Amino acid sequence: MTAPVSAAVVGTGFMGSVHARATLAAGGRVPLVAGSTPDRAKSLAADLPDATPATFEQVLASDVDVVHLCTPNHLHHAMARQALEAGKHVVCEKPLAVSVAEAADLTELAARVGRVATVPFVYRFYSAVRQARARIATDARAPWLLHGSYLQDWLADPAADNWRTDAALGGASRAFGDIGVHWCDLMEFVTGQRVTALQATLGSAHPVRAGRRSTTEDGATVTFRTDAGAIGTLVVSQASAGRKNRLWFSFDGPDATYVFDQENPERLWIGGRAENRTLLRDPARPGERGDALPAGHPQGYRECFADFVTDTHAAIRGAAPDGLPTFADGLRAARLTEAVVRSAADGSTWTEIAP
DSSP states (O other): OOOOOEEEEEOOSHHHHHHHHHHHHTTOEEEEEEOSSHHHHHHHHHTSTTOEEEOHHHHHHSOOSEEEEOSOGGGHHHHHHHHHHTTOEEEEOSSSOSSHHHHHHHHHHHHHHTOOEEOOOGGGGOHHHHHHHHHHHHOSSOOOEEEEEEEOOTTOSTTOOOGGGOHHHHOSOSHIIIIIHHHHHHHHHHHOOOEEEEEEEEEOSOSEETTEEOOSOSEEEEEEEETTSOEEEEEEESOOTTOSSEEEEEEEOSSOEEEEETTSTTEEEEEOSSOEEEEEOOTTSTTSOOOSSOTTSOOOHHHHHHHHHHHHHHHHTTOOOTTOOBHHHHHHHHHHHHHHHHHHHHSSOOEEOOO
16 A cells, blocks of 8 residues: 655645645645744644644654645745755745746756656646646637636735735735736646737735835736737736635637636636537546546635645656646746736836746
């Protein structure tokens, strides 16, 4: 019988809890938890079976298989590098790093040491997303208009604040770098097209937040072109009242249009010239990822995260799961974020994306 994968979770906020519970749901173990303080580590460890609070140094010296990094963004590069050098597989929250150079360094290191290194672009794991991807791959004519949005409201209040609003801790871009990259990853994953150039504008609902000047954007608009000749637009916001986590896309082609809404994820709307239809999730349907949940049992964010961790564990055991997001995808996100920041600083200039 194969031994369960053992993981250490570093970082005890919301995402640390999500990673820990997804590991357990995937059949793994979480023997160690490290936090910014001993008390925070103890608090999360107390909610997990057989978990022990630890320091990051103890995690590196331990025999765990994989380290999950759920720390502030500016710590990712140094901690992921140490974990890889210690022989651990790594799951690192996005953004992978706060610069292209750091992301490239980690991607190259992971390849050199032969460790599995993944980034949780978990929206790839919705069955409706996989169904759209499978159908677009067989369409005679590719989508030519790619548009959508990712809207939240957790920073709509001018008093709302945390480390993500500080560029020194979160990076030069917040709204795009935090959630816009999710949409871009989905677009490229589903359509197979790559952004080659973009124009971006950044804006803020609250230039002053919690009594200090904000150094990162609350929202962004991005216009882009792809390597297949498509054009597209993306609207991103973390200060749109009433929008909790509304990731939406419409990939429009001359033969079919595919629409997905993450807040209503059981459905994929398919538009056609003769008729429109809505597909309900069915993991038995060709093109959808096999799932433990049968049709009619709603799939949600936690299930997608558990599926992502399950595929990471499969990769650790030597498999090559289709669509598993790796550090290379984290590097891609860093390149797009850098281009957005440069374009916004240059005004209306089209910014080319490095291949």
